[in-house]
Amino acid sequence: MSFPSQVRVFEMSPRDGLQNEPGELITTAVKIELINRLSACGLSHIEAASFVSPKWVPQMGDASEVMAGITRKAGVTYAALTPNLKGVESAFAAEVDEIAVFSAASEAFTQKNINCSIAESLARFEPVLEAARNKGIKVRGYVSTVMGCPYQGDVDPKQVAQVANALYAMGCYEISLGDTIGVGTPLKAKRMLEAVNRDIPMNNLAAHFHDTYGQAIGNLYAVLEEGLAVVDASVAGLGGCPYARGASGNVATEDVLYLLQGLGIETGINLQDLINTGDWITRQLKRANGSKVALALGAQHEQK
Numbered sequence: 241m242s243f244p245s246q247v248r249v250f251e252m253s254p255r256d257g258l259q260n261e262p263g264e265l266i267t268t269a270v271k272i273e274l275i276n277r278l279s280a281c282g283l284s285h286i287e288a289a290s291f292v293s294p295k296w297v298p299q300m301g302d303a304s305e306v307m308a309g310i311t312r313k314a315g316v317t318y319a320a321l322t323p324n325l326k327g328v329e330s331a332f333a334a335e336v337d338e339i340a341v342f343s344a345a346s347e348a349f350t351q352k353n354i355n356c357s358i359a360e361s362l363a364r365f366e367p368v369l370e371a372a373r374n375k376g377i378k379v380r381g382y383v384s385t386v387m388g389c390p391y392q393g394d395v396d397p398k399q400v401a402q403v404a405n406a407l408y409a410m411g412c413y414e415i416s417l418g419d420t421i422g423v424g425t426p427l428k429a430k431r432m433l434e435a436v437n438r439d440i441p442m443n444n445l446a447a448h449f450h451d452t453y454g455q456a457i458g459n460l461y462a463v464l465e466e467g468l469a470v471v472d473a474s475v476a477g478l479g480g481c482p483y484a485r486g487a488s489g490n491v492a493t494e495d496v497l498y499l500l501q502g503l504g505i506e507t508g509i510n511l512q513d514l515i516n517t518g519d520w521i522t523r524q525l526k527r528a529n530g531s532k533v534a535l536a537l538g539a540q541h542e543q544k
């Protein structure tokens with residue numbers, strides 16, 4: 241295989257990046273400004289919100305207000321997570337462009353994350369997919385814990401492939417493979433991708449790697465080399481999963497961009513604008529910037 245000529249970066253920070261932020265609730269205004277800044281950087285796909293139970297994930301409780309407040313840029317897809325029909329109804333009312341369902345390759349994680357078994361989660365997604373089909377809205381499918389589970393440990397690539405196949409057969413246009421706790425290594429990432437790619441075309445797969453062990457860029461290099469062309473990332477490496485203790489954020493978007501530029505792969509995203517956005521949001525949240533590239537290149541501090 242060879243590297244793709246183009247890569248689509250799916251920005252996760254407003255959802256995966258903020259859902260687990262400890263302490264006070266992040267204001268709706270900050271979320272809206274983050275999303276608007278991200279679209280101004282040239283990102284074409286932004287996961288803007290999550291229509292889940294606010295009892296489970298309080299930081300996402302203002303999803304409708306966030307969607308109502310953003311300035312929609314032409315050509316940008318604003319997506320949201322929807323675990324069930326209730327979430328879908330709210331997401332449709334908020335006029336999201338695309339929705340996503342999420343399950344996992346590990347039973348234990350699925351139980352902790354969405355309070356049901358893998359089989360039950362898939363059954364729950366059937367009406368979600370049907371509703372989306374009727375409305376002409378695309379659905380993305382996530383498989384979490386593709387390279388290891390915080391509760392179960394090792395995860396068999398065959399199990400990842402099985403869940404990915406079920407989501408794909410159901411009608412998800414793209415399957416995003418989540419290394420939720422960032423335990424993967426490049427060889428493991430390759431083997432896992434090979435197992436999934438047996439039945440699902442590479443064009444329908446995405447990498448969603450967390451950087452807990454500092455392996456995410458290496459893992460991405462490995463799967464890009466196999467031809468995978470969609471990468472989920474989060475500005476400043478924001479994030480962590482509420483149901484995976486110790487999990488750090490997605491790989492930083494700035495670091496992914498630097499890697500892609502080094503490979504000569506165009507994305508249409510402005511790196512300096514992204515660095516400034518990561519700098520801005522980390523100052524809002526009073527947390528450290530998780531992007532090595534941002535730290536190396538330095539941000540142009542704004543006066544806000």
Ligand SMILES: CC(C)(COP(=O)([O-])OP(=O)([O-])OC[C@H]1O[C@@H](n2cnc3c(N)ncnc32)[C@H](O)[C@@H]1OP(=O)([O-])[O-])[C@@H](O)C(=O)NCCC(=O)NCCSC(=O)C[C@@](C)(O)CC(=O)[O-]
Pocket residue numbers: 256259290291292293294295296297321323324326327328342353354355382383384385418419420448481482483
């Ligand atoms: C799935 C449920 C709802 C089941 O939760 P449950 O408690 O089993 O479900 P329920 O139907 O009994 O509902 C409980 C309460 O939540 C309400 N509710 C129910 N659904 C909704 C909804 N859509 N929107 C708003 N409210 C909702 C419902 O109305 C009820 O309210 P009450 O009657 O008690 O007042 C819950 O477990 C949940 O919301 N889980 C979300 C977990 C989550 O968001 N995790 C993080 C995202 S996944 C992730 O980060 C991984 C990923 C994607 O990034 C990939 C990777 O890195 O691996």
